[in-house]
Amino acid sequence: MKIWAEAFNLILNMDRTLMDILSVTFRMAISSSIISLIIGLPIGIIYGYKNFKIRNFFIIINRTLMGMPPVVCGLLCYLMFSGVGPLRHLRLLYTVEGMVIAQVLLITPIVIGTMEPFVRKLYPEVKDTIDGIHISGIKKIMLLINESKYEIVSVYLFALSRALAEVGAVSMVGGAIIFKTNVMTTAIMNYTNMGDFNKAMALGIILMLVSLVVNIFANILQQNS
Numbered sequence: 001m002k003i004w005a006e007a008f009n010l011i012l013n014m015d016r017t018l019m020d021i022l023s024v025t026f027r028m029a030i031s032s033s034i035i036s037l038i039i040g041l042p043i044g045i046i047y048g049y050k051n052f053k054i055r056n057f058f059i060i061i062n063r064t065l066m067g068m069p070p071v072v073c074g075l076l077c078y079l080m081f082s083g084v085g086p087l088r089h090l091r092l093l094y095t096v097e098g099m100v101i102a103q104v105l106l107i108t109p110i111v112i113g114t115m116e117p118f119v120r121k122l123y124p125e126v127k128d129t130i131d132g133i134h135i136s137g138i139k140k141i142m143l144l145i146n147e148s149k150y151e152i153v154s155v156y157l158f159a160l161s162r163a164l165a166e167v168g169a170v171s172m173v174g175g176a177i178i179f180k181t182n183v184m185t186t187a188i189m190n191y192t193n194m195g196d197f198n199k200a201m202a203l204g205i206i207l208m209l210v211s212l213v214v215n216i217f218a219n220i221l222q223q224n225s
Contacts, residue, residue, distance in 0.1 A: 003197050003201050004201065006198040006202075007198055007199075007202040007204075007205055010198060010202040011202050011205065015199075015202070017178075017199070018199065018202055018206075021182050021183060021184055021187045022184070024096060024180070024182060025164065025183040028099050028100055028163070028170070028183060029103070029160055029163035029164045030160065030163075032107060032163045033103075033156060033160040033162075033163045035100070036108040036111050036159050037152075037155070037156050037159060039104070039108050039111075040108040040109070040110075040112040040115065041115060041145070043112050044112040044113070044115025044116045045116075045119050045141050045145065045148075046141070047059055047115075048115060048116045048122070048123060048144075049123040049140075049144065062109050062112050062113055063109075063113055065109035066109045068106065069168070070106060070168030070169040071168040071169065073168075073169045074169035074170070074171070075172060076105075077102040077169065077172070078173055081093035081173065092173075093173065094174060094175040094177060094180070094181055095180075096174070096180075098173045098174065099169075099173050099174040099181060099183075102172075102173045103166060103169065103170065106166065106169060107162055107163060110158070110162060114155050115148070115151070115155060118148060118151050119144060122147060126143065126144070126147055129143075130143060153221050154218050157214050157215075157217055160214060161211055164184070164185075164210060164211065164214075165185065165207075165211070167185035167186055167189065170183055170185070171186045176190055184203045184206065185207070187200075188203045191203070
């Protein structure tokens with residue numbers, strides 16, 4: 001009980017270290033989830049409604065990427081950003097920007113893979129309307145986006161939740177540097193290893209509360225869709 005009391009005390013007093021970790025976490029998670037949605041949304045919609053010869057091949061590749069272990073993604077990014085990597089001149093290793101890139105690589109396939117089956121089911125219902133008003137290309141995608149707005153918000157919340165919970169890739173790329181790249185998941189792991197269970201528990205409580213709020217909103221949207 002003492003650990004719980006100390007943890008809540010840290011939260012209520014807005015401990016400076018915790019607030020810095022929260023700031024870095026949300027900056028990384030919101031940026032990566034928005035970028036992943038911007039990239040993955042149109043691709044997922046195209047995969048869902050458009051028939052082309054190698055669509056199934058791309059869908060299989062995307063589903064494979066959806067299951068990519070975060071540590072593998074982290075390793076690939078580390079090798080690209082490190083001193084011998086092709087992107088070393090960008091100095092992305094141990095930065096929030098590098099962590100965002102790693103998150104985008106992980107989350108974008110999930111966005112694509114979630115939107116594709118939804119649009120595939122939706123398209124037959126709106127095909128007559130699309131054919132009747134004779135639209136194609138970008139306008140067709142925009143119409144499908146409008147028809148999928150609740151699903152899109154739900155997908156974004158899922159992407160945000162995934163970004164908040166990630167630890168493998170961000171720890172390898174970011175290095176969990178205090179006041180720079182330390183996020184909630186890596187901080188919980190580090191504080192636990194150091195025996196500072198009060199801060200670890202405080203961050204765990206915050207992470208669970210954020211996850212609860214995100215899932216409540218997602219559930220409400222699914223009921224309204």
